[in-house]
Amino acid sequence: MIERVYLKEYVTFDEVELEFNEVELEFSKGLIVFTGPSGAGKSVLMRGILSIFGFFDVNAKISEAIIDNKLDLSDYGIETDDEIIFKQIKKNKSRYFINNQAVSKKIVKEIAKKFIDYLSLREINEFQSENIIKVLDKIVAEKDYYVKLEEYKKLFEEYKKLKKKLEEIEQNEKNAKERIEFLKFELSKIEEINPKPDEFDELMKIKKDLSKIEKIKEKAYEVERIFEFENSVYEFLDMIEEDSEFFSNAMNELRIAIDKAHEKAEFLENVDIEEVLERLSNLQELIRRFGSIEEALRYYEEKKEELSLLENLTFEKTNLQKELQQIDTKLHEIADYLHEKRKKAAEIFEKKLNSYLKKLYMPSAEVNVKKEALNPLGADIAEIVVNDIDINTISTGEFNRLRVALLAGKLEYSDEEKTLFLDEIDANLSGEESMSVAEVLKLLSKKYQIFAISHQPQLASIANKHFLVTKNENKSFVKELNENERIEEIARIIGGKEKSQKAIEYAKELLKAGNG
Template sequence: MIERVYLKEYVTFDEVELEFSEVELEFSKGLIVFTGPSGAGKSVLMRGILSIFGYFDLNAKLGEAIVDADIDLEKFGLEKDDILIFKQMKKNKNRFFINNQAVSRKIIREIADKFLNYLSLREIKEFENENILLLLDKMNDNKKHHQNLKTYNEKYNLFKSIQKELHTVLFLEKEAAEKKEFLKYELEKIEKIDPKHGEFEELMEIKKDLSKIEKIKEKVFEVERIFDFEYSVYELLEMSGLESEFFSNAMNELRIAIDKANEKADYLENVDIEEVLERLSNLQDLIRRYGSVEEALEYYEEKKKELEKLENLSFEKEDLEKKLELISKDLYSLADIISDERKKTAKKLNEKLNYYLEKLYMPKAEIVFNKTELNRLGIDNVEIIINEIDINTISTGEFNRLRVAMLASKLEYENQEMTLFLDEIDANLSGEESMSVAEVLKYLSSKYQIFAISHQPQLASKANKHFLVEKKDGKSMVRELNKNERIEEIARIIGGKEKSQKAIEYAKELLKENND
């Protein structure tokens, strides 16, 4: 609930300071009415208050509102506090704050929408299919119904997930033929070369060794001459009384090394150099394309799996279609059960709605159900019809009274106290009709905080707080009226500037009736 509003240098208002919190109005609830001559600035003032909450651009130097509402600020990345202070300042551009923490206009509007509702002209949000269905579900106290809603939601999410998978498969299937040919071509190129891990490095080593065959043979021939002196070394060691084992081991190791060198030379002599060079050339082509032999092999495995998946698409599609068919049957079955429950609840809502419509001198309304395609809310499309006419085509006066009737009908099912802004909701109505609107709004003010602009004495007489907006010398001002001032203002509304005694008496009578 809004407890205080402050505006500075706003259009024709130099300064506005309004207090709405009263002891007799629990948590600032109640009916707050603004009256005054045409052009005084009532609608401008209402727009100014709404601007603090991001609904309009604020043309004020400063706008501030203190709000009592249970909002989880941490959800919006803001520090929690006991009260909410909304602020908008304008220098070069508008800047928004909540409890002195800077926020975007989008965030401030999102937070305000949690507790504030502005019923602007021809706004049909509350009559949209989704909102009516959500209201019917909230009104239904059958636990089984709410369990069905939960189950339906879970199954519908699964349904959408499978449907998405199927769309992907169908899309791939369209491109599958061409893509399969491309993948086969890519795989065949790698298969034709048939690279092995570490092969390129081995071949490079062989290529390097091939150039050293003759040198190896020459060195083997030179080294083998050492064995001509082997016996002499043994004789020397024996004459010197030294052990010969170390020398014997060294000579054996040398013979093994020479054997390996000869084997390598024999192997290299049998290697086809042209074949090695051609193989290296093919591997180098792969390396240029994929970065390395290992990366080429990874690419091969990846594309092989992709090809297998494409070749299995028909099986996957068939499996998904079967799953979708089964879950669709479950969903339609659940949706029918949910729809039946909603229709039962709609009868209760319809009765409440018509009860208030009758009070508001309106013809009866009918809540009509039509089937629609399966969606996240079920299969219901709900419309409200008055005199067999769609509500989009009824007059503004009738439409506003329908909105008041709907607000009253769902009052007991609202979990959160709200602040409503109504701009001339009783415009173009007869005295009897205006009184009916005033009485229903007074009833609504037991739970809602209602800000209303009115040119009718009936609504003004019902107000818990009555503010007068007037203009002098081009400057607008607003002030709260006391009892005598209210009589004067209501008499002005009834009889114009030249207030007759009869208008004053009628104003007193209206106020007396509403205060008894």
């Protein structure tokens, strides 16, 4: 819940500081109502509060809100305490912080949506099938049901993956023939060359050695003349009484080197230089295309595997179709089970919803659950129908009362503690209708913290906290009202600027009834 809001230099407000944590009714989250003359800045103020949570652009120099929700923000890398502080600073650009850690506006709104619902004038999200089904699932509230529902969700995710894979196979099948021919051609070009790792470097060395074979042979014959003087060296070393082992070792090493040179020369004389050059040319073509022989071999293995897959598409497709059919059968079996449970839950919810619609002077509604195609929550589509009226075309007053009834109907089945922002939820309603809305919102305030803007005395009279927004010389102000000030404000709403004694007495009656 929001405990405190602070705005500085915000549009026509110099400074706003509001405290909301003094509502001490047992189990109550509080109904907080803003009233005031038209154009004073009530909607502007509400937008300012919502801008702290990323719902609108920040226009205040400094804005801050403290909430006491026990949110786990570890996924965002944000440390949390008993309180969470949202703060924005606007200079050349807006900067957002949560617990003094800089974050993006997108992250701020994503986190805020976990505990804030903003019901703008024509918000229909709560009437979407998915949201209604979630309420019905909570009404069922059976362990076996939730086990089946989780089983369905996992199976449906697997079903989607296999379905996508089958679609890819079927698409590949259309292009498989042409692709197979291409892959065979690509593989054959590499197979014809049949490259080996490090082969190119070895052939380049042979090519280099071939260019100097005659010089090697010539030099080897020239060096061999040293052995003609070998005995003379031994005699000399003996005369001077020097050990001849070092010379003997050196001469043996020299003989080995000369033998290797002759062997190499003999080998190179048998090498077909044209064959080496042609082989190098083929390998260079692969290197030019792939970057290296290793990359060419890697490409070859990849395409060989792809060819194998394409040639086995039919077999894989048949197996995949069988697996999908098995999952499809199981999904429909579970979906049928869920459908029957939801139909019974819809009857319960319909009665609950209509009890509130009756209080709100609205016609009865039907909660319909119809079976259609498989979807992530089953095979059900849920809808709320009011006298066959299209929700998108009903009047604003009817629409708002339907929304209030829906929120109240969900109340005992919801485990969420949220803050609701309602902008003139009782607009365009008669006094009797306004009172019905006020009474239902009072009930909702046991579960939710509610911020509401109102031009009606009924809602203002039952508020846990009542704030007045006024404007003077193009400056807006907001203050919390005490009991006497509330009587004055409610009387103004009833009778306008010229408050009659009758309006004041009626205001007292409303306030007394609202606090009774």
